[in-house]
Amino acid sequence: MDAREFRNALGRFATGVTVVTVPNGEGVRGITANAFMSVSLNPPLVVVSIDKKARAHALLLQAERYGVSILREDQEALSNHFAGLEGGAEPALGTFAGLLVVEGALAHLVCRTVDRHEAGDHTLFIGEVEALRYREGRPLLYFRGKYGHFRHPEEAPELTV
Template identity: 55%
Template sequence: MFHPIDSNHFRASLGRFPSGVTVVTCKQEGQVHGMTASAFVSVSMDPPLVLVSVAKKARMHDKLLNAEEFGISILAQDQAHWSNHFAGKLHTQEPEFTEHEGVPVLEGALVNLVLKTHQRVEAGDHTLFIGEITYARYTEQDALLYFRGKYGQFQPE
């Protein structure tokens, strides 16, 4: 028999799944908005779709609901400070963005994606934002990883 789990146990359990770290961005009324997200996954190759899960209580949620396009920047190993910044622990420097067709993405990221909103799916206390990739740029840097609430790096065998 399965028993429901509380949110702390849920978070601790899934925190044992290592993930990359992304910053989701959009621009509204000339201002760039962003948030850190680790709930990011590839959905489809044809068409090229990815998904990011955003809590309905997050400030970014309503901004994404109104956005027809948004950006996702997969952070490089040396960008933990930007992950913290967009999670609410503001950094002393302001982040630098580059824009592709009006969509802001974080400068210096491992990967920059520009997406056209494809679908929004309500799922519990989150909304799944599925975007079709219209632009992708990547570098050969190493990725910032997140595991058990801490940042780390990949160590190949």
Template identity: 45%
Template sequence: MQATVRQATAPESDAPAAPFDERRFRSALGRFATGVVVISTGSGESLHAMTANAFMSGSLRPPLIVVSVGHRARMHERLMTDELFGVSVLSEAQEPHSRHFAGEAQSCFASSLAPRFAAVDGLPGVVLLEHAAARFAARIVDRHPCGDHTLFVGQVLVFSLDEHAPLIFFGGRYASVACAMT
């Protein structure tokens, strides 16, 4: 197997630099399989939620999580001013939820399959999706500019997990993991 390696920046020389291929770069990043989350803030009429796959653990002590949100997303403005947010790690059965919170209308939500959020006791303004594989409620403790995104660091105040297989995103497509949950 032979791989083509492309430099992100041109070496220092007099030769003209090749233009950076953003589409190919995005495809390369898509080769990293990720989970899918819904980030939420607010509740009731002020609830706002969005699908993301830029989520990671930050630290075990203290318990920190990190989400990356683009500057143009409405969620970015909310997280710049809000103190609390939630992250729901979607289960494989929640692919329609992912599509819905990414802006695609879902006709199946006319039934009882619509996303349902549950309030977090003692944390007004944080709601989490029911039936998610894992759920985290966090307080924003830091914000870091990162190119056209901001990394929001949250200290986990409450979390829960269920025995649902996670929804996976790879190469621009949804997938699932066939494994025994322990």
């Protein structure tokens, strides 16, 4: 099958948007990732899939810990910044549990890398969650190569006849 067709088909799966941060000699390197999911509740494990060509990949291979910031619906420009795209905004970073994370995100997780698996042109980084915090708000979504926004059914306007 054609790689573009494969990507188009999988683009029909809506995901949230995260920024994965990892310390480096200059402070922090971050990368936008929508290939992120929970793996286990006990112990609490997550996985993030990172392209081997990404600048942050080599740092993640060496890192013992990494941060995950789950972005809010109004943080599209921050997603673009960490993806290296036009229209990116300079991020406001804060410290949580010893790692830099994106300020104002819906959730922050600090993970200790427990395993790595090569999977084609990506590496799966499995992390045990050491610390987390979260707030209320709406997530930034990604669907068919574009950003989207979530509206909870309870927030939908009532229909009148």
